[in-house]
Amino acid sequence: MDTLKVQLGPLDIDFRGTTVNVTPHMLDALDRIRAALITVAQLRATTSYKGLAAATGGAYSVRGFGKALDAITIDCRDRNEPSLASLVVHSGGDKEVGDGFRGNAKGERDLCYAQWAL
Template identity: 45%
Template sequence: MLETLPVMRGVLIQVALRKETITYKQLSVALDRRYYPYQGVLGDALDVLSEDCFDHNEGSLAALVVRGDTSEVGYAFLGDAVAEREACYEHWAKELGA
């Protein structure tokens, strides 16, 4: 998992810069299907990434990952996904000057 986290982070930062969301399936494809969206492992990796985001005073990049059928975050997401998304969009626009 640890070797995939920087790749996942990079993918999600690009999503944040575009002020978009990405589905679990799209993220799985972007990660060369290292994690399949229906096995729960992708969610575990997103949990680790969220902790890293919080440690760096960033919005949770996991809030950008949504279900394809509902366009909402997964049931295990804790917190206000909309507020976290906005925090991500704002942070990365400032951080990278977009």
């Protein structure tokens, strides 16, 4: 597995104007989140927050992924990759990304599918 570009400590989320504190727990979870989302991209699919929670061994609760997905987005940006966070959608009827996602989710998904095509 490739090394995450994010490190422990404060991480500026410039697209939101906030900071996330990357803790040891989050850093460990980010490895699992990234691996799970790359698999989702390879399948040309999306996953729900509930599915991501299950795929990562309960790294975060269904409603607790926001800051971790922000960190994943920054990690992807630092790698010049599309945002893997675009693959995480509500499990309800709308199948849309959460309110915190910034950008064109469908466009990012298409780029993820191309980036990690099998």
